[in-house]
Amino acid sequence: MTPLGPAARGDYASNVLQETLELLEWPLLCEHLSSFACTPQGERVCRNLELPADFSTSQQRLLETLEIDLIDSSIEGGLNFDGVHEIRKTVERCHKGGVASGEELxxxxxxLASARRLRRQLDDPSLWPTIFALLEKLSTLPNLEKQLKYGLEEGGRVADRASSSLAGLRARRKLLQEERKSCLQALLKLYGGRLQDSLLAERNGRPVLSIRASASSEVSGLVHGRSSSGHTVFIEPQEVIPLGHRLADLELQIVDEERRLLTIWSQLVGENYFELSRLEEILLKIELALSRARYSKWLGGKSPKLYEHEDGQITLKGFRHPLLMWQNLKEQGIEVMPISIEVPSSLKVVAITGPNTGGKTVTIKSIGLAMLMAKSGLLIPCETSPSLPWCEMVLADIGDEQSIQQNLSTFSGHINRISRILDALNEQPVNALVLLDEVGAGTDPSEGSALARALLSTLADMARLTIATTHFGELKALKYSDSRFENASVAFDSETMSPTYQLLWGIPGRSNALAIAKRLGLKLDIIDQAQELLRLSGGLQVNKIISGLEEQRNRQQAAAEDAAALLARTELLHEELLSHWKQQSDRSAEIQQQARQELANSIREGQREVRKLISRLRADGADGETARQAGQKLRQLELEARSISQRRNQQWWRPEVGDRIKLLALGKSAQVVAISDDRTQVTVLCGVLRSTVPIEAIESLDGVRPTPTPQVLVKGGNRKASLNSSLLVRTSRNTVDVRGLRVHEAEAVIEEYIRGLSGCVWVIHGIGTGRLKRGLRQWLANVPYVERIGDAEPVDGGSGCTVIWLKSLTI
Incomplete structure (x- = not known):
C-alpha cells in the first residue's frame, strides 16, 4: 500500500503515517471504496488510494467528486465504463518494439471507443468545468481504433479482410482441409474391417485412423502412437501425408502474415504511446472520482468545507462512522449512533474524559477518519455540511502495543509510538492533527499524569490540534491555566450501561466507575467503602460539581429547544400570513384583469360612438344643432376615458418573472429572473451580472413603483440580546445578494436596500479574491448609521457573508 502520496517524506514521517492509517482502519475504508469501482485497475487503485500532498489537490478531488456525482445522476443508468481495459503494459511493450497479441490490441x-463515448457524455465546459478540464488533453485516436477494429475480430483473431494475402492463404487452407477430409472419409470405408474405431482421431496435430494392432501392417502410413492397452495403432494414411505437409506449410505462411499485421498495428500503438498513456491516466482519474462519488452517495455524505490555513475550525454535526455504517447496512450490524464535534480554531488541545466504553476512542477515530476522507475528496456522512482544516499529516496513538517478544508493556508501547510521532513532527514540521488514546496510561498515576501534561503542552506548540482521551483529573484543569486547552466528555447512561455518543464541550467527564461496578453486581459494602474514601479525598465533591454542570447544560439545552419550537411556530404564522397575502394578490390580479377588460370594452364602445358622430357630421343634412350635439357627446366620452384612466392608474403594479424593470440604484434596465416566495426580493439579470435586490429597489420601465409587501414583525424585549447574531434569524427579507457586482455597484444596491431599515442585514458577497468584501467593509465602516459589521455564522455563509448591525434598531 502506498497511501502517502507522491511527495517525498522522511523515514519517521512515512512510518508513523503508515502506522496511523492502520490504526484508523483506513485500508478497510479503501477496501469498501474499491467495491464501487468499475474496472479491475480502478479497484486496485482504490485499495491503495493515495492521500494528496497539498491543499489544492484535495480541493481538486472534491470538485471532481461533486461534479461527477451530478453527471452520474443526470444520465439514465449512470456513467458506463464497459469496454475500458488496462492497457498500460501492452502500450509500454509496443513502445519498446514488442508485438502485442490480437486480443491485447x-x-x-x-x-478508445469507451473513452470517446464517455467524452461525449462529459464534454460540456459550462456544466462540468472541472471534469472537462481533465478531458482537454484527451485524444481518443479514432483512426487507430478504426484500423484495429477493422483488422481484428472478437477474441483478437486477425480478420481475413485485414490482408488479401491472408485471405488467400486461409482460402487455400480451407480447400486442402476439405480435400483431406474427403480422402479420410474414403479411407474409413476402405479400411472399415481393420478399424478399432470408426471415428477420426488426431495425434500431434495430424489426422489418424484407429487401426487394430493385428491389422496395422496392412495399412501403409506414418504411425503416430499406440493406445495404452496396445490394441490400437494410430496411423496417418500415406494418401493424406502430402496434404498434411502442404497444410502445415500454409499454416506457417498464415502465422507469418498474421505476425506481420500484428507487428504493423503494434508499431502504430507504440507511436501513440504518450497519447494512450495519458488516455489511461485520465480514464482512471474519472473512474476514481466516480467511485468516490458513488461511495459518498451510498454513505449519504455531505461536501466538506476545507480550510487551507490553521484558522479553520472543526465542525462535524451528526457524523456517522463509515466503517460502522458498512457493518450496519452490509452486514446487518447494530445501528450507528451519530456524534457531533465542534472545535474552534483557537484551541490546540482537547482533553476528552469519561468512563470506559463511553465512546472516547470511537470519537477520536471518527475525527481522524473524517479528516482523511475530506483530504482524499470523499464526502462525509454528516447531517449538515462539515468544515475541517486541511492537515498535511494525521498522527495517532490508539490501542495497545504491548509485545511479549519485544518485552514491551502497555506503557512502553505507547511511549514508543508517541516518540515516533514527536520525531516525525521534529523532522518535518507541518500542519498536523495528533490523536492520543489514554495518554499517560499504563504506569503510576501521578507520574503518568505529569508526563501527559508535559506531552500535551509540547504538542500544543508543535501540532495544529491534539485530541487526547484520558482519565487523569489533573488534565481537566489545564483549560483554566492555558486558553489553548479545552475539556470535553462523553455522556454515559449508567442505568443502561451504554454510551450515548454525545460529546459535551466545556465539561469534564466522570468515570462512573462506582455506578458501573454497582450495576455489574459488586458487593454493596465495597461500594459504600469506596464512596467514603472518595468523599474523604474530595473526589465525591468534584463529581457533584460535574454533575451539577451537566444538569445546568441539560436545562440550557431544554431552553434552546423551547426557543426553537417558538421560532418554528412563528415561521408557521409567517407562512399562514403569506398564504393569505397570496390569496389577496391573486384576487387583486383578477380584479385588474376585469378592469383591463372593462377598459378595452369602453375603448371599443367609444370608437363606435366617434365613428357614428363623424358619419352624422359628414351627412348632407348636418346643421349647427348636429355639430353642437356631437361636441357634447365627444366631451362626455373624454370625461369617461379620463375616469377609467384614473381608476387604472390607481391599480398597483406587481413585477413578474420575465418583466423588464429598472434598477433604481444603478439607473439601468434589467430582467426579472426569479421572485422570492414572500415577494419581498427579486433576482435580476443586468447584462451578465445577476443580483438579488429588495422589491423596493426597482420600478417598472414607465416609472411605476411596486406595492410594498405586508411584513410580519416578531418583537422581542431585550435590545442587547438582539445584537447577538446567534439570536437573530436570517430570512430572505433581510438578505441582499451582491455577488458578481463591482464594489461601487454593490455599495449602491446595499445603500438603497438598508435605507430606512433597522435591525440586521445579511450581505452575501462570496469569498473569491476577497476584493468585494474588503471594499464593502471599508465603505461600511464610514457609514454613519451602521453600528458594527462582522462575519455571519457558519450556517449563514461564514466569511462569505457580512452582517450589518444598523444603529436605528427597532424591536
Whole structure:
C-alpha cells in the first residue's frame, strides 16, 4: 500500500503515517471504496488510494467528486465504463518494439471507443468545468481504433479482410482441409474391417485412423502412437501425408502474415504511446472520482468545507462512522449512533474524559477518519455540511502495543509510538492533527499524569490540534491555566450501561466507575467503602460539581429547544400570513384583469360612438344643432376615458418573472429572473451580472413603483440580546445578494436596500479574491448609521457573508 502520496517524506514521517492509517482502519475504508469501482485497475487503485500532498489537490478531488456525482445522476443508468481495459503494459511493450497479441490490441480499440463515448457524455465546459478540464488533453485516436477494429475480430483473431494475402492463404487452407477430409472419409470405408474405431482421431496435430494392432501392417502410413492397452495403432494414411505437409506449410505462411499485421498495428500503438498513456491516466482519474462519488452517495455524505490555513475550525454535526455504517447496512450490524464535534480554531488541545466504553476512542477515530476522507475528496456522512482544516499529516496513538517478544508493556508501547510521532513532527514540521488514546496510561498515576501534561503542552506548540482521551483529573484543569486547552466528555447512561455518543464541550467527564461496578453486581459494602474514601479525598465533591454542570447544560439545552419550537411556530404564522397575502394578490390580479377588460370594452364602445358622430357630421343634412350635439357627446366620452384612466392608474403594479424593470440604484434596465416566495426580493439579470435586490429597489420601465409587501414583525424585549447574531434569524427579507457586482455597484444596491431599515442585514458577497468584501467593509465602516459589521455564522455563509448591525434598531 502506498497511501502517502507522491511527495517525498522522511523515514519517521512515512512510518508513523503508515502506522496511523492502520490504526484508523483506513485500508478497510479503501477496501469498501474499491467495491464501487468499475474496472479491475480502478479497484486496485482504490485499495491503495493515495492521500494528496497539498491543499489544492484535495480541493481538486472534491470538485471532481461533486461534479461527477451530478453527471452520474443526470444520465439514465449512470456513467458506463464497459469496454475500458488496462492497457498500460501492452502500450509500454509496443513502445519498446514488442508485438502485442490480437486480443491485447482489441482491448486498446475497445478502450478508445469507451473513452470517446464517455467524452461525449462529459464534454460540456459550462456544466462540468472541472471534469472537462481533465478531458482537454484527451485524444481518443479514432483512426487507430478504426484500423484495429477493422483488422481484428472478437477474441483478437486477425480478420481475413485485414490482408488479401491472408485471405488467400486461409482460402487455400480451407480447400486442402476439405480435400483431406474427403480422402479420410474414403479411407474409413476402405479400411472399415481393420478399424478399432470408426471415428477420426488426431495425434500431434495430424489426422489418424484407429487401426487394430493385428491389422496395422496392412495399412501403409506414418504411425503416430499406440493406445495404452496396445490394441490400437494410430496411423496417418500415406494418401493424406502430402496434404498434411502442404497444410502445415500454409499454416506457417498464415502465422507469418498474421505476425506481420500484428507487428504493423503494434508499431502504430507504440507511436501513440504518450497519447494512450495519458488516455489511461485520465480514464482512471474519472473512474476514481466516480467511485468516490458513488461511495459518498451510498454513505449519504455531505461536501466538506476545507480550510487551507490553521484558522479553520472543526465542525462535524451528526457524523456517522463509515466503517460502522458498512457493518450496519452490509452486514446487518447494530445501528450507528451519530456524534457531533465542534472545535474552534483557537484551541490546540482537547482533553476528552469519561468512563470506559463511553465512546472516547470511537470519537477520536471518527475525527481522524473524517479528516482523511475530506483530504482524499470523499464526502462525509454528516447531517449538515462539515468544515475541517486541511492537515498535511494525521498522527495517532490508539490501542495497545504491548509485545511479549519485544518485552514491551502497555506503557512502553505507547511511549514508543508517541516518540515516533514527536520525531516525525521534529523532522518535518507541518500542519498536523495528533490523536492520543489514554495518554499517560499504563504506569503510576501521578507520574503518568505529569508526563501527559508535559506531552500535551509540547504538542500544543508543535501540532495544529491534539485530541487526547484520558482519565487523569489533573488534565481537566489545564483549560483554566492555558486558553489553548479545552475539556470535553462523553455522556454515559449508567442505568443502561451504554454510551450515548454525545460529546459535551466545556465539561469534564466522570468515570462512573462506582455506578458501573454497582450495576455489574459488586458487593454493596465495597461500594459504600469506596464512596467514603472518595468523599474523604474530595473526589465525591468534584463529581457533584460535574454533575451539577451537566444538569445546568441539560436545562440550557431544554431552553434552546423551547426557543426553537417558538421560532418554528412563528415561521408557521409567517407562512399562514403569506398564504393569505397570496390569496389577496391573486384576487387583486383578477380584479385588474376585469378592469383591463372593462377598459378595452369602453375603448371599443367609444370608437363606435366617434365613428357614428363623424358619419352624422359628414351627412348632407348636418346643421349647427348636429355639430353642437356631437361636441357634447365627444366631451362626455373624454370625461369617461379620463375616469377609467384614473381608476387604472390607481391599480398597483406587481413585477413578474420575465418583466423588464429598472434598477433604481444603478439607473439601468434589467430582467426579472426569479421572485422570492414572500415577494419581498427579486433576482435580476443586468447584462451578465445577476443580483438579488429588495422589491423596493426597482420600478417598472414607465416609472411605476411596486406595492410594498405586508411584513410580519416578531418583537422581542431585550435590545442587547438582539445584537447577538446567534439570536437573530436570517430570512430572505433581510438578505441582499451582491455577488458578481463591482464594489461601487454593490455599495449602491446595499445603500438603497438598508435605507430606512433597522435591525440586521445579511450581505452575501462570496469569498473569491476577497476584493468585494474588503471594499464593502471599508465603505461600511464610514457609514454613519451602521453600528458594527462582522462575519455571519457558519450556517449563514461564514466569511462569505457580512452582517450589518444598523444603529436605528427597532424591536
Amino acid at each position: 482489441l482491448f486498446i480499440a475497445h478502450t
